[in-house]
Amino acid sequence: MVFTVRVSLALGPAPVPSSATGLVTAEAVALDLRPARLGSRAIALMIDILVQAALAGVLMLVAGVIMAVLPEKLVDDALSATVWRVLVVAVLLAYPTIVETRTNGRSVGKTAMGLRVIREDGGPIGVRQAFTRALIGFTLEWPGLLLPFLTWAGSLAIMIGSDRGRRLGDLAAGTLVVHERRPLPFRYVPGMPADLAPWAAAADLSAVDDELAGAVRHYLSRAQELAEPASSALLQSLAVEVGARVTPPPPSGTPPWLFLCAVLAERRRRYAAQLAAGRLVTERLLPGFGRRPLYPSIPPVRRAAPSS
Structure with a gap:
């Protein structure tokens, strides 16, 4: 099922790029350069x-x-x-x-x-x-x-x-x-739905690995670019796969889109919390570790001894 999701996401219809240089190859392919x-x-x-x-x-x-x-x-x-x-x-x-x-x-x-x-x-x-x-x-x-x-x-x-x-x-x-390098466009990823925040905070998301979460994030960021019925089919596939790895299941009647948004937002919140906790432990054990001082310390100037 994971393989099917990745293939669908990669091959989903996307808008045809326009060639900024006006170059067209002998095979009538416009080069987006x-x-x-x-x-x-x-x-x-x-x-x-x-x-x-x-x-x-x-x-x-x-x-x-x-x-x-x-x-x-x-x-x-x-x-x-x-x-x-x-x-x-x-x-x-x-x-x-x-x-x-x-x-x-x-x-x-x-x-x-x-x-x-x-x-x-x-x-x-x-x-x-x-x-x-x-x-x-x-x-x-x-x-x-x-x-x-x-x-x-x-x-x-x-x-x-x-x-x-x-x-x-x-x-x-x-x-x-x-x-050769193209700037990556900003893609908005929806945040946590307010009604699903209590459920997401208590849900077990450990089975949702980074690869599956990346596929969900990629879909949510470019869902508006996908044509129907491919977009709806991909949404259902991702919701079924993520739902099989999350316990307990979301409240009855939750739309797949909001379900995926809640799972992704909660993973992001937990990761930020773990990162902050790790920084606190590091600061407690090794104060100042990994930080550069805003102003370099200046050694104290010793007062010259009085001449006899």
Whole structure:
């Protein structure tokens, strides 16, 4: 019976999500993805810049050691300029291309911010898309070697004006940046029905385990999203299963919905009471354990001994 409840809850009808990015795959499936905007992308870029700066420092250190070992007649201004250009290309062009290709569009900054680069059709990017994005950024956006201030302003205006937050590199490569992490919507769970509070306080709920209580909580939080008759069938299944584990049974004529609300609210109340009692015992045995002082203690200042 538990298996049936879980399957019904997982496969219950839900509202069809709308694609925030407007992406539709070749199988005519709308992708419910949230495009990344200027704020999250700017923070990801700052993290990537710090990583690239660290990488550039390491490469410059290695290059300096190698050039120090070479004979003096081989080290001249032309070699130094060539090494510098190679380092710039490696850090600003090769590094982002390799990283985004190997990680399917997740640089260090994007990973920290929960972002990913994908193609316009929703697929993972390849070497061509990653190289195009890095090349446009290298020449026009960041650091933008061609007319830096003018191209920066133009790139920023394009990103702000884009309905999907795309920059010049995304437009040229046919990509966009989306959020991998989706915010969990707030779901209201009903509280204790007043008429059932005395019965619930005396009922034995020890047989209602966390897994079954989680299924009840999930149903109560999204019952309004389920269509009939699936919602009523699932409600009856949960009420029968929970009723078989609760003694004594609820008062005669109690609606299944109120019965489940009472059981869930009482479990929550008992858990909070147990947690509070445990904290009291801990405080009694180990005062201050697990708490950080609001203000750090300052050692007393000793008065200097009078000089003779």
